Amino acid sequence: MTYVERVLDDLKKRNPGEKEFHQAATEILLTLEPVINAHPEYEKSALLERFTEPERTILFRVAWVDDNGKVQVNKGYRVQFNSAIGPYKGGLRFHPSVNLSIIKFLGLEQILKNSLTGLPIGGGKGGSDFDPKGKSDREIMAFCQSFMTELYRHIGADTDVPAGDIGVGAREVGYLFGQYKRIRDEHVGVLTGRGLSYGGSLIRKEATGYGLIYITAEAMKARGYSFAGKTTLVSGSGNVAIYACEKAQELGAKVVAMCDSNGYVYDENGIDLAVVKQIKEVERGRIKEYANRVQGAKYFEGCKGIWTIPCDVALPCATQNEIDEESAKALIANGVQYVAEGANMPSTLEAISAFQNAKGVVFLPAKAANAGGVATSALEMAQSSGRLYWSSEEVDAKLKTIMVNIYHNIDKAAKKYGFDGNYVMGANIAGFEKVAEAMMAHGVV
Ligand code: NDP
Ligand code: 2IT
16 A cells, blocks of 8 residues: 555545545545655655644534524534645535535645645635525524624634635625624634625636636637637536636637526527526526526526536536536537536546546646635735735736636646646646645644
8 A cells, every 4th residue: 555545545434424525535645646756755744644634623503593583503614724835715615515524625625726826825614504595684694693703713814714605605704704893803804705895806706717717718728729619518506607607708608508406507599697697696596597587598407417418618616526427428428628627526536537538628627727716815815914905907817817827837747747638636736745845844733
């Protein structure tokens, strides 16, 4: 057994049942062999054991009162995974499926993603099994206030800076920030994704989706292609999906399908994004509505069918493991050329292998492809510290530069170890090298 295999084996034994965490760790660790071989000192320093063990895991009770006057109890989580290169940074997810395994997989991914941005941010993630769907505005506020009444003591602008993720958008960040400010009496950059009137950054809302398109466009450019005329699938219809669709359309792509957790819409004329925004951002409704409002559009129950639609570009932007081996094979059989992950870990390990073994498919993994969101969060932190605002043009230009650099860095890292075009290896290695160097410099901590 190699050092890497032994660490992975121990990790599975010491964290039983955490299947998403095992999956993310497997994907990452097995690609790090070449770096580990080049640095025999890492084993003696137990670097991988430390890298895969969160620095701190905070679990707490969140009690709140619903509109019927009944007390509800949810679980709260914040995993402060790694602060070697900067304060813990990463989103909060509110979704009934949330458990420790999911928060740990997201946190582990976040360490390398944040490193890839080139900015000084460590990795963390948090959230709750609270389900925001169908809750009144007052219930959302009551939950957020209770959540922050515990979380505030663990975070800070130079310690740990949460942001949004699934189920946490501008409204939730607003309530969380309001409660933090009330308790601590500090108006600082302790959360990102804030509203523009109280410290938020222009382009943060669009950043993950736009960044996904910028990096994919760069991969296309390197091969002499562009988004123009490319038939594109975007799964999800939340924050990442909407702005990925917007930028892809701006670059000339024809986006023909989007979905939510109930089903997908197919619109062969190209998705009318204004209708999606009205349904999702304004009415908080279901994607099914789209087919009632747009002539020629069809609605299908269930999400999986979206991957059977023939396309050139597939952009999974909903959730983990939404593309399994069967869906990957359907995409490949229908001629997909680019798969870029907007969501975190949307492809299963088997799906990733299928994409990598298929000739002519470019696969851009999440930690590189969706890094634009957290990168712009770091730009928001910089603006907060400097007590100033940059224009949208300035932020957008910085975001684009960051995404273009990530593409070339992962491409270079893959080539350096003889795995040309393998961006899973490239992203893991390029992200890990910097974190490893910082951890070694800090000694045994
Ligand atoms: P949102 O809550 O805004 O949207 C999530 C979308 O995905 C919704 O359309 C939702 O449908 C769908 N979805 C969620 N869970 C499931 C599920 N179990 N099955 C099928 N569909 C599902 O979240 P975001 O757009 O912010 O996040 C989407 C993905 O992008 C996540 O993986 C997140 O971790 C990742 N990400 C987000 C970043 C950000 O800045 N927000 C940055 C980088 C990555 P429904 O409404 O029916 O639940
Ligand atoms: O997965 C992610 O990178 C995010 N949800 C964004 C995190 C952030 O701190 O902006």
